[in-house]
Amino acid sequence: MPDQISELTTNRLSLYLRYLNELYGKGVRTVSSKVLAEQLGVHAALIRRDLSNFGELGVRGVGYVVEDLRRELRSILGLDRKLGVAIIGAGNLGLALADYPGFRREGFRIVALFDNLQTKVGSVSRGGVAIHDIRDLEEIARREAITIAVIAVPEASAREVVQTVVEAGITAVLNFSPGALRVPPHVKLKSVDLTVSLESLSFYLAREAGRSQNGD
Amino acid sequence: MPDQISELTTNRLSLYLRYLNELYGKGVRTVSSKVLAEQLGVHAALIRRDLSNFGELGVRGVGYVVEDLRRELRSILGLDRKLGVAIIGAGNLGLALADYPGFRREGFRIVALFDNLQTKVGSVSRGGVAIHDIRDLEEIARREAITIAVIAVPEASAREVVQTVVEAGITAVLNFSPGALRVPPHVKLKSVDLTVSLESLSFYLAREAGRSQNGD
Numbered sequence: 515m516p517d518q519i520s521e522l523t524t525n526r527l528s529l530y531l532r533y534l535n536e537l538y539g540k541g542v543r544t545v546s547s548k549v550l551a552e553q554l555g556v557h558a559a560l561i562r563r564d565l566s567n568f569g570e571l572g573v574r575g576v577g578y579v580v581e582d583l584r585r586e587l588r589s590i591l592g593l594d595r596k597l598g599v600a601i602i603g604a605g606n607l608g609l610a611l612a613d614y615p616g617f618r619r620e621g622f623r624i625v626a627l628f629d630n631l632q633t634k635v636g637s638v639s640r641g642g643v644a645i646h647d648i649r650d651l652e653e654i655a656r657r658e659a660i661t662i663a664v665i666a667v668p669e670a671s672a673r674e675v676v677q678t679v680v681e682a683g684i685t686a687v688l689n690f691s692p693g694a695l696r697v698p699p700h701v702k703l704k705s706v707d708l709t710v711s712l713e714s715l716s717f718y719l720a721r722e723a724g725r726s727q728n729g730d
Numbered sequence: 731m732p733d734q735i736s737e738l739t740t741n742r743l744s745l746y747l748r749y750l751n752e753l754y755g756k757g758v759r760t761v762s763s764k765v766l767a768e769q770l771g772v773h774a775a776l777i778r779r780d781l782s783n784f785g786e787l788g789v790r791g792v793g794y795v796v797e798d799l800r801r802e803l804r805s806i807l808g809l810d811r812k813l814g815v816a817i818i819g820a821g822n823l824g825l826a827l828a829d830y831p832g833f834r835r836e837g838f839r840i841v842a843l844f845d846n847l848q849t850k851v852g853s854v855s856r857g858g859v860a861i862h863d864i865r866d867l868e869e870i871a872r873r874e875a876i877t878i879a880v881i882a883v884p885e886a887s888a889r890e891v892v893q894t895v896v897e898a899g900i901t902a903v904l905n906f907s908p909g910a911l912r913v914p915p916h917v918k919l920k921s922v923d924l925t926v927s928l929e930s931l932s933f934y935l936a937r938e939a940g941r942s943q944n945g946d
Contacts, residue, residue, distance in 0.1 A: 528923070595932075616925035620925050702931060704927055707832060709744065712904055714741060714744070715918060716809060717743070719808055
């Protein structure tokens with residue numbers, strides 16, 4: 515496996531996997547990079563390059579065997595390892611993420627929510643994820659082999675919470691809180707900015723408005 | 731402006747804007763594509779190409795004037811238009827999105843939440859966004875010039891809700907619900923899959939585990 519696989523590549527691998535899951539569910543046996551390209555809006559050559567990074571997965575004239583490629587992608591993405599996830603912050607966002615169907619569907623274990631509000635501790639999300647005291651994070655993280663923390667706290671608490679997460683020995687952080695966070699080099703931090711998606715729609719609407727004015 | 735600007739490009743424009751906002755807040759006057767590249771992990775050549783799509787924004791030897799480039803990017807992304815946004819579904823995710831600080835910060839108007847549960851209609855989110863009856867969507871959308879609907883309902887209701895949104899005359903949809911949705915050609919649909927971010931962390935952890943086993 516090459517040493518540098520960019521985040522854009524792993525995002526595309528996720529995209530391929532999602533579509534392969536769909537094909538697998540429908541009982542489709544094989545798929546060509548051409549069909550993948552058409553369905554996913556990614557160039558066929560880029561798909562072949564992405565997948566060739568991980569050895570020869572395709573068969574000339576047949577394309578990819580859906581079941582094999584799906585299993586291979588799940589393994590490449592580490593999804594066969596049932597990684598334990600803690601959600602920090604049991605507000606609306608944390609509760610929504612704890613019950614987000616896609617996480618479980620792809621094989622993540624949502625172990626628990628954590629909060630510092632004693633009125634929340636002891637209750638559960640609608641989907642049944644327990645809310646624990648943030649002070650118990652280290653103990654529960656060790657016991658339940660939690661490797662990923664999802665940060666869903668207000669901006670003002672985010673820095674402190676990240677420190678708590680790092681001290682609990684968790685090495686991967688998915689951050690939904692705005693503002694820049696710092697982590698030590700051995701911890702992988704990924705921040706999700708939901709505004710980006712809204713801006714891509716805004717861009718589309720601005721162009722459409724420009725077109726109507728030009729009489730296109 | 732070229733006719734085909736890919737979504738990956740608009741996502742990068744959002745990324746540039748976020749960093750320019752930060753520089754602008756700090757009073758930084760100019761920035762080179764080299765510094766942008768280092769800070770954002772994007773090749774300098776790609777940054778120059780992205781920005782050259784929209785005319786000559788840089789000055790040789792100086793780089794980009796932060797204030798000008800920021801204003802230009804906001805205009806390209808349509809953020810100077812104060813677009814009206816409706817959030818459909820006043821569950822945990824909808825409530826979280828209604829109060830998401832990034833949306834307002836970038837100039838979107840979060841007009842209202844909509845739900846079909848009468849127990850929710852009439853109340854407000856923590857941030858003060860009113861929850862209306864979904865049956866009033868068309869009227870409120872017209873009155874308040876809502877152009878974007880954010881879908882935050884369970885998978886089972888998503889198709890019906892999208893139809894309601896389209897019938898209300900809304901032409902851009904940001905979908906957080908899992909599963910494929912269909913819209914007419916004049917409506918732009920963008921789906922957000924939160925699992926992708928978690929998978930990119932999972933990929934990182936899988937590689938780290940492989941390294942330790944190999945004694946790297």
